[in-house]
Amino acid sequence: MPLKTFVREIGNISKKSSAREHKLRRGRAHIAPEASSSSTPVGSSTALIEQGQWANLPPELLLDIIQRVEAREKCWPGRRDVVACASVCRSWREITKEIVKTPEQCGFLTFPISLKQPGPRDTPIQCFIRRERATSTYRLYMGLSPALSGDLSKLLLAAKKVRRATSTDFVISLVGDDFSRSSNNYVGKLRSNFLGTKFNIFDSQPPPGSNVQSSCQSRRKTHLKQVLPSVPMSNYNTANISYELNVLRTRGPRRMQCIMHSIPISAIEEGGIAPTPMAFTNCLDEDSSPLIDSEGKKPQVGFNSTGYGRSPKSVQTAPLVLKNKAPRWHEQLQCWCLNFKGRVTVASVKNFQLVAAVEPSQNVTVTEQEKVILQFGKIGKDIFTMDYHYPLSAFQAFAICLSSFDTKPVCE
Incomplete structure (x- = not known):
């Protein structure tokens, strides 16, 4: 059987199993959920899938098949075949998760957890954001631009703007x-x-290696059944963004600074490693559940003394600080200019490039200091490009770019 026909048949099996899971669970998932023998009754659809003909393939043959599929599909929509392999059964899923590398290692986005893992070190992951003014929603797509990607663009993340009395x-x-x-x-x-002028990025799960995550895992089995499905997820303050005030209305672009509390400065030093989550963790225990703060709102567990909540003891190193790259004034064009290497075509106050703010005492090379970690700019009406590097993830980069869309009357 040709490999292409084999993969197509796997995709059809994955779609059928996903449809069965949807009817049973009334939820949607990118990968078929883990099934355990204790919780799955004999004779159910999940049990039949686990005992199907594809689950009995020899491990050596199965490993070779998935390796070929993963090596052939380098971008979306072809990467959906890799996800289809992970949706067949548990044995396929475990082997696929071992073969598929993180975006830092391979430069690809495959599973949903890839959106919270650091991007590649050498070449950026190029995306674009589409703004819908009528619904106040922002969608992040994988691709160079809508004109080049078209209907084949892969939706990565979506955001909805919700205005409140004192915040957004x-x-x-x-x-x-x-x-x-x-x-x-x-x-x-x-x-x-x-x-x-000030923003906080909240993650639904704690960063890897923090003591909040370990306490969550130890109590999840005890309290999971006691929590109603409607209880909101916990939030963890992982970054702060601040825009410099421009009360005098001086001419120039916005000035911003990002403090990434979940990423240590050692991540960009020589031999440094950024925190990389390998799976989603839903923390619903009593210790990490939000209480009520002084303003009558639910506080979020933070990673800095000035933010919401408390700081874990495990975070001792200085956080990574990002600043916008200073543009130069072009006399002929009479505007501030930055080299976006063709990725930005429309002048806008929202355009920016972020680089690391490094102290002389820190062991960071000149190349790392000058490397643009995140760039964001306008290419058309309600269309913006977003290119990000290591150590930022797609989720962190998208959240930083969303801060540029909010109204800032005292910063422009």
């Missing part, structure tokens, strides 16, 4: 039609202050 929230989801915090599609949010 951008709720970020894996899908474009479900922005509920009690949903499994919820991945985090961005919150601004009243003036739109």
Whole structure:
């Protein structure tokens, strides 16, 4: 059987199994959920899938098949065949997860957890954002631009702008039609202050290696059945964004600074490694559940003394600080200019490039200091490009770019 026909047949099996799971669970998932012998009754559809003909393939043959599929499909929509292999059964899923590498290693986005893993070190992952003014939603797609990608663009993340009395929230989801915090599609949010000058990035799960995550895992089995599905997920303050005030209305672009509390400065030093989550963790225990703060709102567990909540003891190193790259004034064009290497074509106050703010005492090479970690710019009406590098993830980069869309009357 040709490999292409084999993969197509696997995809059809994956679609059928996903449809059965949808009827049983009434939820959507990118990968078929884990099935355990204790929780799955004999004779159910999941049990039949686990005992199907594809689950009995020899491990050596199965490994060779999945390796060929993964090596052949380098971009979307072809990467959906890799996801289809992981959706056949548990044995296929385990082998696929071992073969598929992180975006830092391979430069590809495959599973949903890839959106929270650091990007590649050498070449950026190029995306674009489509803004829908009528619904106040923002969609992040994989691709160079809508003109080049067209209908084949892969939706990565979506955000909805929610205005409140004293702040503005951008709720970020894996899908474009479900922005509920009690949903499994919820991945985090961005919150601004009243003036739109300061923002906090909240993640739905704690960063890897923090003591909040370990306490969550130890109590999840005890309290999971006691928590109603409508209870919102916990939020963890992983970054702060601040825009410099421009009260005198001086001419020039916005000035911003990002403090990434979940990424240590050692990540960009020689031999440094950025925190890389390998799976989603839903923390619903009593210790990490939000209580009530002084303003009568639910606080978010933070990673800095000035933010919401408390700081874990495991985070001792200095956080990574990003600053916007200073543009140069072009006398002939009479505007501020940055080299976006053809990725930005329309002048806008929203355009920016972020580089690392490094102290002389820190062991960071000149190349790393000058490397653009994140760039964002306008290419058309309601169309913006977003290119990000290591150590930022797609979720973090998208949240930073969303801060540029909020109204800032005192910064322009």
